[in-house]
Amino acid sequence: MFLHNFIYELKTAIRTKDLVIWLIVFPIALGAFFKVAFHGLYEKETLFSTVDVAVVDEADDSSFRAVADNITSGDEPLLNVSYADREKAMELLKNGDVSGVIFTGNELSLSVTGNGLDEEILKTFVEQYNFRSRIIGKSAECGGAEAAQKAAEALTREVTSVERIPLTDGNTNNLIQYFYNLLGMVAMFGSTTGLHITKVNQANISALGARKCCSPTPKSVSLAASLTASYLIQTVCMLLSVSFIAFILRVDLGSSLSVVYFTSVLAGTVGVSLGFFLGSIGALSEKAKESISVSVSLLLCFCSGLMIANMRTVFDRKLPWFNRINPAAVISDSYYALNIYSGDNSRYFRNIITMAVITVAFALLGFALTRRKKYASL
Amino acid sequence: MQVFKAFLKVLKKNSITAIVFIGVFLLVAVMMSANKADVGVTVEVRMSVFDEDGTPESEKLTEVLGKKFDIKDIRNDRETITDMLYYESIGYALVINKGYSEKLAAGETDGLFSAYHLHSSYEEVIAEQVVNDYAAAVSAYVSAGIPLSEAIDYAGNDLLTETDVTIERFDEGSKDYPSDFAAYFRYLPYILISAILSALCPVLMIMDRKDLRYRTNCSSIRQNSYTLQIFAGGAVFVLAVWLIFMGVGMYLYGGMFRGNAWTAVLNSALFALITAVTAVLVASSISTQNILTLIVQVLGLGSSFICGIFVPQYALSSGVLAVGRFFPAYWYVKLNDMLCGDTLYKSDEAAVCLLIELGYAAALLMITLLIRKLRYSGAYMMSKA
Numbered sequence: 001m002f003l004h005n006f007i008y009e010l011k012t013a014i015r016t017k018d019l020v021i022w023l024i025v026f027p028i029a030l031g032a033f034f035k036v037a038f039h040g041l042y043e044k045e046t047l048f049s050t051v052d053v054a055v056v057d058e059a060d061d062s063s064f065r066a067v068a069d070n071i072t073s074g075d076e077p078l079l080n081v082s083y084a085d086r087e088k089a090m091e092l093l094k095n096g097d098v099s100g101v102i103f104t105g106n107e108l109s110l111s112v113t114g115n116g117l118d119e120e121i122l123k124t125f126v127e128q129y130n131f132r133s134r135i136i137g138k139s140a141e142c143g144g145a146e147a148a149q150k151a152a153e154a155l156t157r158e159v160t161s162v163e164r165i166p167l168t169d170g171n172t173n174n175l176i177q178y179f180y181n182l183l184g185m186v187a188m189f190g191s192t193t194g195l196h197i198t199k200v201n202q203a204n205i206s207a208l209g210a211r212k213c214c215s216p217t218p219k220s221v222s223l224a225a226s227l228t229a230s231y232l233i234q235t236v237c238m239l240l241s242v243s244f245i246a247f248i249l250r251v252d253l254g255s256s257l258s259v260v261y262f263t264s265v266l267a268g269t270v271g272v273s274l275g276f277f278l279g280s281i282g283a284l285s286e287k288a289k290e291s292i293s294v295s296v297s298l299l300l301c302f303c304s305g306l307m308i309a310n311m312r313t314v315f316d317r318k319l320p321w322f323n324r325i326n327p328a329a330v331i332s333d334s335y336y337a338l339n340i341y342s343g344d345n346s347r348y349f350r351n352i353i354t355m356a357v358i359t360v361a362f363a364l365l366g367f368a369l370t371r372r373k374k375y376a377s378l
Numbered sequence: 379m380q381v382f383k384a385f386l387k388v389l390k391k392n393s394i395t396a397i398v399f400i401g402v403f404l405l406v407a408v409m410m411s412a413n414k415a416d417v418g419v420t421v422e423v424r425m426s427v428f429d430e431d432g433t434p435e436s437e438k439l440t441e442v443l444g445k446k447f448d449i450k451d452i453r454n455d456r457e458t459i460t461d462m463l464y465y466e467s468i469g470y471a472l473v474i475n476k477g478y479s480e481k482l483a484a485g486e487t488d489g490l491f492s493a494y495h496l497h498s499s500y501e502e503v504i505a506e507q508v509v510n511d512y513a514a515a516v517s518a519y520v521s522a523g524i525p526l527s528e529a530i531d532y533a534g535n536d537l538l539t540e541t542d543v544t545i546e547r548f549d550e551g552s553k554d555y556p557s558d559f560a561a562y563f564r565y566l567p568y569i570l571i572s573a574i575l576s577a578l579c580p581v582l583m584i585m586d587r588k589d590l591r592y593r594t595n596c597s598s599i600r601q602n603s604y605t606l607q608i609f610a611g612g613a614v615f616v617l618a619v620w621l622i623f624m625g626v627g628m629y630l631y632g633g634m635f636r637g638n639a640w641t642a643v644l645n646s647a648l649f650a651l652i653t654a655v656t657a658v659l660v661a662s663s664i665s666t667q668n669i670l671t672l673i674v675q676v677l678g679l680g681s682s683f684i685c686g687i688f689v690p691q692y693a694l695s696s697g698v699l700a701v702g703r704f705f706p707a708y709w710y711v712k713l714n715d716m717l718c719g720d721t722l723y724k725s726d727e728a729a730v731c732l733l734i735e736l737g738y739a740a741a742l743l744m745i746t747l748l749i750r751k752l753r754y755s756g757a758y759m760m761s762k763a
Contacts, residue, residue: 022668026675033680040695046466048503078503094722109542117500119543120423124504127541128511134536135515139522147522154485154514154521161487161513162472162506164495167460172497174464192668284394287580290667291395294576295402302406307568307679307688311409313465340460347457 001217005225012200013233019192020233027186027241034182035249038175046174051118052080052098054089061104067129079125102126107133170339171254174309179251180335181306184328186241187267188297190234194275195293197226198370202279205286219371227276227363234268254339263338266355267331271297273362274327280369297328304329330354381585381594381604385611389581396577400619403573404626411562411630423447423501425470426462428454435479435530439512442534443472446508459494469501472509482530485520487513512537554637560718562630563642566623567649567707568687571678574653575660578615579670582608582661591754605750609658609743616654620647638717641728645717648735649710655742662750686711692721706738 014020043049055068068081084092089101093111099118101111108126112119132155140148199205201223203213212222242264245251253260278293303326305312312332315323323329334351341347389396425447429436443449450468452458462468471494478490490513493506512533519529584590585608594604624643628635635643660673682688684698685707691699702708713731716723 018666018668022672026672029672029676030679033676033683036701037683037689037694037698039698041689041693044693044695046497046499048498048500096722107542109544111544117504120504121500123541123543124507126543127537127539128507130541131511131515131536131539134539135518135532138532138536139519139524143523147524151518151522154518157487157514157517159487159510159514159517161490161510163489163492165473165492167456167463167494167496172464174466177465189671192671287392287667288394288398291398291576294671295398298572299402299406302409307406307682308410310465310467313461313467316461317467336464340464341457 002221002225005217005222006228009226009229010232013193013196013229016196019196020237023186023189023193023234023237024240026189027182027237028244030182030185031179031241031245031249031251034178035251038178042173042175048076048121050077050080051100051121052082053122054082054084054092054098054101055104056086056089056101057083057104058086059104064104064108064129071125078121168340168342170342171252172340173252176251176254176339177305177309177312177332177336179245179253180332181301181304181309181328183238183241183245183264183335184267184304184331185297185301185306187234187238187264187271187331188274188301188328189294190230190237190268190271191275191278191293191297192290193230193234194227194272194277194366195279195289197223197230197276198279198289198366199286201226201370202283204283220367223367223370227272227366230272230276231269234272235265238264238268253335256338259338260335263331263334263352266352266359267334269359270327270331270355270362273359273366276366277362277369280366300326300328304332324354325358327355327358330358379607381599381607382611385581385585385608386614388584389611389615392581392584395580396615399576400573400622403569404622407562407565407569407623408626408630410565411559423470423504424450424468425472425501425505426450426452426459426468428471428473430476431474431478433479435482435526436474438530438534439474439478442512442537443508445538447505456494460496463494463496466499469499470505472505482513482516483520483526485517487517508537554635555639555642555718557718557720559631559639560642560714560720562627563646564687564711564714566646567685567710568678568682569623570620570646570650570653571656571681571707572674574616574619574650575657575670575674575677577619578612578654578657579661579664579674580667581615582612582658583665583667583670586661586754595754601751601754602747604754605658605747609654612654612658616650616657620650642714642717645710645713645732645735648732648739649706652706652735652739652742655739655746659742659746659749662746662753681705681707684708686715690720691715706735709734709738 055064057064068079071078072081082092082098089098090111092098093101093113096113099112100122102122103109103111107130110122110126112122135155136148136152139151200208201212201219203210215222239261242253242257242261246253246257246260274297275293278296279289284292303311303315303322306328312323312329315326315329323333330351334348334355337345337347337351425443427440427443427449429440440449450462452462452468459471463471473492473494475490475492481487481490491509493502495502515533515536516526516529519532520526524532624646627643631639656677660670664670664673681702684694685691685702685705686694686699687707691702691708691711694702699708709731712721713728715721716728716731
C-alpha cells in the first residue's frame with residue numbers, strides 16, 4: 001500500500017511542474033545574480049589593496065619624498081602617490097579619484113572626504129610619519145644629540161613584532177556565506193513541497209484531499225508516502241542546486257563536495273518537514289498557509305544572513321540560542337563549519353544532529369496535527 | 379466602478395495573506411535599519427586584545443589600543459575568534475605574549491605579539507602597523523637611554539597624538555538626512571517589491587481568473603476601463619502600504635521629515651508606483667502562486683544585490699553596475715546615496731534619477747496595458763480555452 005501511494009505521490013509531485021521548476025530555477029537564477037554581484041567584491045572590500053593618494057608638496061620636503069618613494073615600491077605597495085598642486089589635488093579628491101590629500105610641512109596633514117578604511121590607512125601613514133619625527137625630537141630633548149642619533153638608528157630597524165597564527169586552511173572568502181544561505185533558502189523553500197502534502201490530504205483545501213479522506217487507505221500511510229516522495233523531490237532539487245553552484249558557477253564551497261551533498265540532502269528534509277508542519281496547523285485556506293510558509297522561510301533566512309551577512313553575528317550576540325534552533329542558520333552554519341573547521345568536525349556534527357532532530361520533530365508534529373483532521377471536523 | 383469594488387472585496391477576502399506579508403517585511407525593514415551600526419560600512423578598526431603577560435606594561439598597551447581602536451570584549455577561544463574574524467565583527471585579534479615586558483625592557487621587538495590570521499584585511503594592516511609602531515617607539519626610546527616606564531608613557535602619548543585630518547564636505551546633502559537613517563530608505567525597494575508583489579499579485583490573479591474574465595468580457599465594460607480600475611484598486615492598496623512604511627519611517631526619524639528627507643520620500647513614492655505597475659504586469663503574465671514566489675524572490679533579492687541595496691554601489695564592480703542600470707532600484711539607490719551624502723549630491727543627477735524612475739513607471743504601464751489588451755481580449759481567451 002505504501003509503495004503504491006509513494007509511486008503515485010511521486011508522479012503527482014513531478015507533474016506539479018511549476019513547483020519543481022520553481023525549486024530548480026530559483027537557485028539557478030539567484031545563484032547567477034550572486035555570482036555577478038560578488039565578482040571581485042571580496043578582493044575590493046575585504047582584502048587590503050593599494051590606496052590612491054594625492055600629495056601637495058608645497059614645502060618640497062625631500063625626506064618625505066624619500067619615504068613616499070619607498071612606500072610606493074614593491075608588488076603591493078601601501079600607497080599610490082600622485083603629486084599635484086592644491087587645486088588639482090582637491091579636484092581629484094572631489095571626483096573620488098583619490099582617497100585623500102596629504103600636505104607636507106612641519107608635520108604632515110591630511111584631507112579626506114569620509115571615514116572609511118582607505119582614509120584610516122592614510123591617517124595611520126601620516127601619524128606614523130609624524131610619530132617618528134616626534135620620537136627623535138623627544139629623545140633629543142631628554143638625552144641630547146647622541147640619544148636622538150640612537151633613537152633614529154633604532155627606528156631604521158625593521159620591526160616585526162607580530163607573529164601570525166593562521167586559523168584555517170579553508171576558503172576565507174566570506175562572501176561564500178551568501179551561497180551557503182542560498183542553499184539554506186532553497187532548503188527552506190522546500191516547505192512549499194511540504195505544504196503541498198497537506199494540500200492534497202486536507203479535505204477542505206482540495207478535491208483530492210476530500211477523496212483521500214473518504215478512501216480506506218489509512219491516513220498515516222498516505223501521509224508517510226507523500227512525505228517520502230516530497231523528501232525525494234527536494235533531494236533532487238538540492239543536488240541540482242549544489243551541482244549548479246559548484247560546477248557551473250564554479251563557486252569554491254570550500255570543502256569535500258560529497259559531504260556538501262550529504263548536508264544539502266539533510267537540509268532539504270528540514271524544509272519539507274517544516275512545510276508539512278506549518279501546513280498541518282489549523283484549517284486555514286491554501287493561500288493563507290502558503291503566505292505563512294513563505295514568510296516564515298524568508299524571515300528565518302533573513303535572520304541567518306541571506307540579505308545582510310552579519311545578521312547571523314548580530315543574533316549571536318543578542319539572541320545566541322536562536323541561531324542554534326533557526327533551521328536556516330543551522331544549515332548555513334553546517335556548510336561554514338565544513339569549510340572553516342575542516343580539522344574539527346564537532347561543530348558540523350552538532351549542526352547535523354540539530355537538523356535531524358528538527359526534521360523528525362516537525363514531521364512527527366505534522367503527523368500528530370494532521371491525523372486528527374477527519375472530514376467531519378473540517 | 380464595479381471592477382474597483384470587486385477588487386476591494388477580493389482584497390478584503392485575502393487580507394490575511396496581505397497582513398502576513400506586510401507584517402513580516404515591516405519587521406525585516408525595522409531590523410535591517412536598526413542594525414545599521416552592526417552591519418554597515420566599517421569606519422574604525424575593531425579588535426580584541428588577549429593579554430597573556432598580565433604586567434603593568436602590557437596593561438598600558440591594552441589601554442592605549444583601547445583609546446585608539448574599538449576594542450571588543452570576546453571569549454578567548456579559537457572558535458569564537460574565527461567566527462568574529464570571518465563575519466567581520468572584529469578585524470584583528472591580538473595576543474600579548476607572555477614575557478612581553480621582559481623583552482620590551484631588553485629593547486627586543488621580535489615575538490612580542492601573536493595575531494590570529496584569517497585574511498589580510500584593511501583592519502589587520504592598520505592594527506598591525508600601529509602595534510609595530512608602538513614596539514618600535516618603545517625600543518627607540520629605550521635605545522636612547524630613556525627608562526622603560528617613561529619610554530612606555532612617551533610611546534603611548536605619541537601614538538595617541540591625533541594627526542591633523544580635515545574632513546572635506548563638497549556638499550551639504552546629509553544635513554537633514556543622516557546616513558544611518560537613510561539605511562531604512564535604502565532597503566525599502568527590496569521590502570516594497572517583496573511585500574507588494576507577494577500581497578497584491580494573488581488578488582490580481584484572482585481578478586484575472588478565467589471564469590471571472592469570461593463574465594467580464596461578456597459585459598459592456600471596455601478592456602481599458604477594466605484595466606484602469608484594476609490599476610486604481612492596486613494603487614489604493616499600494617498607497618496604504620506605502621503610508622504604513624512612511625509612518626514607521628517617521629517614527630525612526632523622530633518626527634516630521636525635513637529637507638532632503640522629503641526628496642527621499644518622493645523617491646520612495648515613485649518606487650512604490652513602479653512596484654504597483656510591476657505587480658499588475660506580473661499578475662497579468664503568470665497564473666500560479668509558485669511562479670509568483672519565484673519571480674518575487676529573484677526580482678527582489680537579485681535586483682537588491684546588483685543595484686546596491688544590500689551591497690553599497692561603490693563596492694560593486696563597473697560590470698555589475700552596468701547590469702544594475704537596467705533596474706529602477708539602481709536609480710533609486712543612486713539618488714538615496716546622494717541625498718544622505720554618501721556620494722556627491724548634484725541636483726541635475728538627482729533630477730535625472732527621478733525622471734528615469736518615472737520613465738520606468740510609464741514604460742511598464744504601457745507594456746502592461748498592451749499585454750492585458752492582447753491577453754484578455756475575448757478572441758485570445760477563446761483561442762486558449
